[in-house]
Amino acid sequence: MIGLGKMGLSHLAIVRSHPQVNLVAACDSNAYLTDVLGKHTGLKCYADLDKMLDSEQLDAVVVSTPSKLHAGMVEKALQRGLHVFCEKPFVLDVRDGERLIALADEKKLVTQVGYHYRFVGAFQEAAKVVASGALGEIHHVRAEAYGPVVLRPKGGTWRTAKNEGGGALYDYACHAIDTVGMVFGVPTSVGGVVVNRLFSRDVEDEIYCTMHFGNGASGQLAVNWSDESYRKMSTRLTVWGRNGRLNADRQECQVFLREPHPARPDLTKGWSVRYTTDLTEEVWYYLRGEEYSAQIDHFVKCAGERRADGVNGFRSALDTDRVVAMIRAAEHGEAPGHGPGNGFAAGPTRIPTRSGFWDRLFGREPVARMASKGAR
Numbered sequence: 001m002i003g004l005g006k007m008g009l010s011h012l013a014i015v016r017s018h019p020q021v022n023l024v025a026a027c028d029s030n031a032y033l034t035d036v037l038g039k040h041t042g043l044k045c046y047a048d049l050d051k052m053l054d055s056e057q058l059d060a061v062v063v064s065t066p067s068k069l070h071a072g073m074v075e076k077a078l079q080r081g082l083h084v085f086c087e088k089p090f091v092l093d094v095r096d097g098e099r100l101i102a103l104a105d106e107k108k109l110v111t112q113v114g115y116h117y118r119f120v121g122a123f124q125e126a127a128k129v130v131a132s133g134a135l136g137e138i139h140h141v142r143a144e145a146y147g148p149v150v151l152r153p154k155g156g157t158w159r160t161a162k163n164e165g166g167g168a169l170y171d172y173a174c175h176a177i178d179t180v181g182m183v184f185g186v187p188t189s190v191g192g193v194v195v196n197r198l199f200s201r202d203v204e205d206e207i208y209c210t211m212h213f214g215n216g217a218s219g220q221l222a223v224n225w226s227d228e229s230y231r232k233m234s235t236r237l238t239v240w241g242r243n244g245r246l247n248a249d250r251q252e253c254q255v256f257l258r259e260p261h262p263a264r265p266d267l268t269k270g271w272s273v274r275y276t277t278d279l280t281e282e283v284w285y286y287l288r289g290e291e292y293s294a295q296i297d298h299f300v301k302c303a304g305e306r307r308a309d310g311v312n313g314f315r316s317a318l319d320t321d322r323v324v325a326m327i328r329a330a331e332h333g334e335a336p337g338h339g340p341g342n343g344f345a346a347g348p349t350r351i352p353t354r355s356g357f358w359d360r361l362f363g364r365e366p367v368a369r370m371a372s373k374g375a376r
């Protein structure tokens with residue numbers, strides 16, 4: 001375990017209770033934390049990552065340090081042949097991500113990033129409905145995330161420092177963008193970017209933008225981490241297709257079909273609702289939500305089998321980082337790829353364009369066909 005703050009402590013509890021994991025050691029630069037953990041739980045702790053890596057025989061690491069430290073720490077772990085679970089956002093500079101993916105590939109190591117919404121039953125169901133084609137050609141998607149992180153002026157932590165990966169874009173928006181990538185596809189460009197500060201001095205508190213997809217579909221992103229009307233982060237996705245629409249959040253996946261579709265005979269004309277309680281498998285240990293345990297279990301299984309094709313690998317996380325870099329570049333009025341320091345070295349995965357029945361009928365430009373998993 002590398003980093004034992006808010007997220008690291010959650011992962012620590014989950015990892016420690018996992019029946020197939022032997023937790024060897026942890027590392028955090030905060031001596032108070034490591035002293036207390038060492039003394040009261042017997043955990044072997046280090047203050048320095050290099051020392052831990054030099055001293056211990058490890059198979060895998062979980063990186064939960066402030067975001068600007070991810071790239072360097074992940075690289076050290078990969079160089080030593082360790083599988084890596086890294087918290088989100090994966091990296092702050094896309095070029096680092098490209099280098100780390102190449103390194104993990106070269107060493108045939110398993111990688112995963114902590115986008116836990118990919119393990120939420122209602123979002124998994126949304127992805128299946130979209131992939132089935134039951135909604136028809138998808139033409140618009142909306143991703144929203146709201147919550148009460150910054151409700152008054154405050155400062156002094158990495159979360160409020162722009163160059164350390166702070167702000168609502170890295171903290172909240174990347175979850176919403178990644179969920180769009182999971183359910184529909186990765187935007188190829190963004191426009192109309194609005195970035196506002198409500199309470200923060202150095203970072204944004206809300207972000208709004210339009211997303212454009214390679215197949216002609218459009219989308220909107222709306223994120224605000226200074227919304228006191230929510231008790232905790234709430235992420236919602238809405239997808240519109242020619243045959244219907246779906247709304248998904250952590251609690252449920254609602255689907256409206258204009259006409260029944262043979263690919264999903266269980267969904268009737270009109271509204272069908274699947275609840276997360278019916279879609280979620282039990283986990284051996286519950287903390288914050290099943291998805292947090294499920295993602296660690298997935299990583300453990302993939303690492304055990306050396307399966308590099310698991311959910312949330314570095315590649316899909318880097319797609320999300322690329323979208324974040326595009327928003328950053330647009331915020332500063334830069335063309336992606338040319339802005340100093342945004343690291344936008346390569347374009348995101350393109351969604352192939354295919355013309356559909358209605359397009360041929362009306363003789364218009366191809367509009368978004370459903371972005372199936374294979375199309376991303």
Ligand SMILES: NC(=O)c1ccc[n+]([C@@H]2O[C@H](COP(=O)([O-])OP(=O)(O)OC[C@H]3O[C@@H](n4cnc5c(N)ncnc54)[C@H](O)[C@@H]3O)[C@@H](O)[C@H]2O)c1
Binds near residue numbers: 004049089
């Ligand atoms: N997936 C999620 O829902 C989610 C939620 C919260 C945070 N996160 C991510 O998790 C990461 C950590 O966030 P957090 O809220 O736990 O932050 P935090 O500030 O609470 O914890 C970070 C920990 O890292 C330690 N640390 C700092 N520098 C270090 C170093 N050089 N070596 C070893 N330890 C060091 C700190 O002492 C601290 O204990 C971030 O990337 C964040 O974006 C993800």
